[in-house]
Amino acid sequence: MNKAQLIESIAKDAKLTKAEAGRALGAVIIATTKALSKGDRVALVGFGSFSVSKRAARKGRNPQTGKEIKIAAKKVVKFKAGAELSKKVK
Numbered sequence: 001m002n003k004a005q006l007i008e009s010i011a012k013d014a015k016l017t018k019a020e021a022g023r024a025l026g027a028v029i030i031a032t033t034k035a036l037s038k039g040d041r042v043a044l045v046g047f048g049s050f051s052v053s054k055r056a057a058r059k060g061r062n063p064q065t066g067k068e069i070k071i072a073a074k075k076v077v078k079f080k081a082g083a084e085l086s087k088k089v090k
Helices: 003-014 018-037 083-089
Strands: 042-044 048-055 058-061 069-070 074-081
Touching: 003 018, 018 042, 018 048, 074 083
Parallel strands: none
Antiparallel strands: 042 048, 048 074, 058 069
């Protein structure tokens, strides 16, 4: 499912126009992005939670040359599915 299909599904289920559903989805994405960029956790009960984790610097290898390279430390977004979502996906 892509973003346009998600907006269409939201509009249908919530009885909104596609424009309203698009703005609502956009607002959720912006709010989630702002919270994660501050290092906060976003928990949607029954669905799952988004959090930021630090990944340490490490050494890797260039698969083409085999030469060792340094991979810089960075922050990554993690998603952990909630119990209800996990049950429905099974």
